[in-house]
Amino acid sequence: IDDEHRAEEIYRDIIRLAPDHLPSLNNLAYLTHKKAEIKSARQLYEKILEIDPGHVSADFMRAALSGETRTHSPDSYIEEVFDEFAGHYEQSLTAKLGYDLPSSLYDFYAQHLPDHKPEHVLDLGCGTGLVGEKFSTLCRSMTGVDISGNMLEAAHHKNLYNSLHKAEIIDYLDKCPGASYGLVISADVLPYLGSLEELFKKVLSVLADGGHFLFSVEDHPDDVLNPVLQQSGRFAHSKKYVRKVTGQAGWQMIAMTTLDLRKERNDWIQGSIYLMCPHPVS
Known part of the structure; x- marks a missing residue:
């Protein structure tokens, strides 16, 4: 209705x-x-x-x-939300809420790594393929992973991905062949995860030599060292928390910027984009 x-x-x-x-x-x-x-x-x-x-x-x-306080979103909740949202996902986000994060990610990546053309890209939480529309021309192959079958169906029709997988992203990374992706992207996904310690460790294990991780978070304004569940049902992550967990997992920050992610009740949600690489082994 x-x-x-x-x-x-x-x-x-x-x-x-x-x-x-x-x-x-x-x-x-x-x-x-x-x-x-x-x-x-x-x-x-x-x-x-x-x-x-x-x-x-x-x-x-x-x-x-x-x-x-919660540390993660239930998988069944995320799947239910996005299965129901899939039919009007892009219209709602782009036309009504001012969402243009995939373009911001692409521009940020090109700004800081203008000559880097990854052979294989992994889109974690690919949704309907908005990230694929921006990044598919950069690489030889793209793999998309999402927990929502309905979102994957929409992505499939765009013919941007060489393979699409219905899975919770940590489960996928557990079963993924190691050292294969030159770039892993996770756009507007971490707010639905909660704790990020395991994610950063798992992504490191599937990265090819010289690879990078590009992702976004919703910002928490305070220096809290844990994910904060908001009334929206999404998690916010402070810059201090992201620096802590990425450093502990073995990542080095290349660049970070803040931006308006999308509108919610006419107010902009503040977020950050991070570009990281594995910390050099001494």
Whole structure:
């Protein structure tokens, strides 16, 4: 239903007739959360959990709205969100929210490594292929990985990737042949991961000699040394945390810049792009 106000009325009517109707409760929780009616949304997620204590998405969003500490997003939650979002993902992000991160990543990479043409590129969390549209001309082959089958279906139709894989990205990296990618890209993905220690170690293991890791995060303004779950359901990462975990994993920063990632309720979300390479072995 395109008219969200009308949809909300319908869900409330259904709930009045059937108070335990989970789909209506969940959809109404989403709509109230989207309008920043935090207390109402949290109460709806709590109601869902009373009916279904194992409802993973409701538990995660209740935690986000309650200021609880979490270290990661549940895989099933991420898959559900992006499977539902896939049909209007690009229209919503680019036309409505001012999203142009793939272009910013490409320009940043070209600025700092103008002569580097990686043979094989790995797009972690490739979604519908927006990064592939920018980077596919730079390399001989591109591999895309995403947890959402619906997003991968959209990417498949663009014919940009030599192979596409439905997998959680850490699981993929665990099974990936080593030392094969000249560039690994992760655009607007880390905010859905939470803790980044394992990711940075795993990416290092699949990088070819002379390879690089290009990624973005949503910024946290304070010097916190852990991921912070925001009310949006995404994680923010401070610059101090990113420097800490990348340094511990064996990465060296080439460059970093801050930028506006996209709009949320008419305000810009602040983020950062990082370009890294393995730290030289002494």
